[in-house]
Amino acid sequence: MSTPIATLEERHARILDALTGVDLTEDEERFVAWMAGWDDSTVDRLINVLRKVRAGGAADCASQPT
Numbered sequence: 012m013s014t015p016i017a018t019l020e021e022r023h024a025r026i027l028d029a030l031t032g033v034d035l036t037e038d039e040e041r042f043v044a045w046m047a048g049w050d051d052s053t054v055d056r057l058i059n060v061l062r063k064v065r066a067g068g069a070a071d072c073a074s075q076p077t
Contacts, residue, residue: 022054023047029061 017025026043035043046057 017051017054019047022049022051025058026054026061029058029065 023044026047030043047054049057
């Protein structure tokens with residue numbers, strides 16, 4: 012049995028969910044929409060990284076220059 016392929020809208024919603032509470036600029040919102048066009052496994056890995064950063068490194072990242 013194969014894993015169903017998510018739609019662009021589903022991937023976009025999943026990325027935005029992982030970014031809940033993050034204030035995005037218009038450019039960043041366009042970037043997120045572009046990333047939603049990536050394949051499911053890549054989006055899954057991106058979301059895992061975002062969740063790990065939020066869970067373990069949010070305080071550390073806040074003090075880092077951008």
